[in-house]
Amino acid sequence: MDSSEYIKKRIQSLKQDSEEIRNISPVTNDFDSWSVLKLILHSAAVNMYTKVLYNNDFDDLYYIDALAGSGISTYNSGESCFLGSPVIAAKVAQEPFKKMYLIENDDDKADALKARMEYIFSTHDDAEKPEELVIKRGDANQKIPEVVSDIWQNSEGQFNYYCFIDNQELNVRWDAIEELTPKPWGDLLINLPIASAIGRNATTTPVPEKLNKFYCCDLNEQNLPNSDIRPVMRGLYEDCLAQRNRAVQRTVNVDANVGSYEYDLVYATRDISGGNGYIKVIDHVKEFIEDVDAGDIDNIHSVLYDDQSSLEQYLPAGNIDDEIVAEDNTDTDDNQSSLGEFCD
Numbered sequence: 001m002d003s004s005e006y007i008k009k010r011i012q013s014l015k016q017d018s019e020e021i022r023n024i025s026p027v028t029n030d031f032d033s034w035s036v037l038k039l040i041l042h043s044a045a046v047n048m049y050t051k052v053l054y055n056n057d058f059d060d061l062y063y064i065d066a067l068a069g070s071g072i073s074t075y076n077s078g079e080s081c082f083l084g085s086p087v088i089a090a091k092v093a094q095e096p097f098k099k100m101y102l103i104e105n106d107d108d109k110a111d112a113l114k115a116r117m118e119y120i121f122s123t124h125d126d127a128e129k130p131e132e133l134v135i136k137r138g139d140a141n142q143k144i145p146e147v148v149s150d151i152w153q154n155s156e157g158q159f160n161y162y163c164f165i166d167n168q169e170l171n172v173r174w175d176a177i178e179e180l181t182p183k184p185w186g187d188l189l190i191n192l193p194i195a196s197a198i199g200r201n202a203t204t205t206p207v208p209e210k211l212n213k214f215y216c217c218d219l220n221e222q223n224l225p226n227s228d229i230r231p232v233m234r235g236l237y238e239d240c241l242a243q244r245n246r247a248v249q250r251t252v253n254v255d256a257n258v259g260s261y262e263y264d265l266v267y268a269t270r271d272i273s274g275g276n277g278y279i280k281v282i283d284h285v286k287e288f289i290e291d292v293d294a295g296d297i298d299n300i301h302s303v304l305y306d307d308q309s310s311l312e313q314y315l316p317a318g319n320i321d322d323e324i325v326a327e328d329n330t331d332t333d334d335n336q337s338s339l340g341e342f343c344d
């Protein structure tokens with residue numbers, strides 16, 4: 001498939017029916033224009049994940065959104081909106097999840113999210129309804145262990161999860177990630193606030209406890225440099241994930257070139273023999289995202305509102321492997337249980 005066509009579909013998935021779904025509740029999240037890029041990656045990741053794993057006979061696939069939001073994000077003083085990550089997941093999934101666990105600590109947002117999810121499942125044919133929708137109210141650090149234990153209790157045979165952790169601050173601590181890894185097997189998409197919450201705090205001595213708890217190691221023993229700290233902190237986080245059997249990673253850097261506005265999106269899956277053809281789709285989306293500059297971002301937003309036909313000019317050339325995005329992959333192996341394992 002033409003990669004520009006694939007990415008165009010992902011971009012359109014962020015807006016489709018968004019005004020209608022927004023109207024279900026007055027409660028929304030705030031959004032900055034660059035957030036559109038993380039949602040494009042999330043949309044691609046869920047879309048591929050559900051296709052590849054379903055085609056490999058997994059009994060149960062789970063969706064976990066650790067910082068789920070209200071289902072709608074607005075920007076531009078509320079004039080414009082995008083679908084939230086759980087709504088996108090339901091709409092772009094190629095097969096239904098067994099359960100969707102949506103964790104949110106703000107009660108109003110959790111209520112709005114519940115109403116929106118129930119609405120799309122009852123009125124929108126394109127939304128893949130899970131066997132069960134679980135809205136978990138409270139701190140993700142406490143709720144993730146509950147989700148993991150629920151998954152173990154409910155599943156027999158092969159199962160796997162996709163988990164989106166959309167940190168804005170140092171929200172989800174390392175001990176919660178440890179509950180998710182190495183088992184149960186699953187893929188993680190983690191928003192790493194590399195400039196603001198991480199970079200800002202990492203050069204303080206001693207390193208603030210909150211930042212230390214975000215990592216798997218004691219940062220005070222890491223001999224951190226005083227400058228150019230971001231690549232070091234990125235590498236340390238990737239190492240932490242690799243130590244928990246999530247060694248295959250693609251880190252997408254979103255940099256608005258305005259000082260502290262920069263974040264990384266780390267996609268992490270398991271290393272398997274035979275390579276990870278699946279991760280090539282992430283590579284295409286990464287290339288597109290990292291090429292976007294400030295002018296493009298404004299234009300992408302305006303074309304999404306006015307004239308989607310002119311979206312073409314922002315999209316990359318080249319192809320995405322049809323085996324991954326368009327055709328069934330029927331190779332199976334009983335010992336395999338992570339996404340990367342099914343892509344040669």
Ligand SMILES: C[S@@+](CC[C@H](N)C(=O)[O-])C[C@H]1O[C@@H](n2cnc3c(N)ncnc32)[C@H](O)[C@@H]1O
Binds near residue numbers: 071103105168
């Ligand atoms: C960036 S927003 C999520 C946006 C969502 N991923 C999306 O794309 O639509 C982060 C959400 O996490 C919630 N939140 C922040 N810290 C939390 C925590 N420790 N546990 C659960 N929810 C939290 C906030 O109330 C907010 O709605």
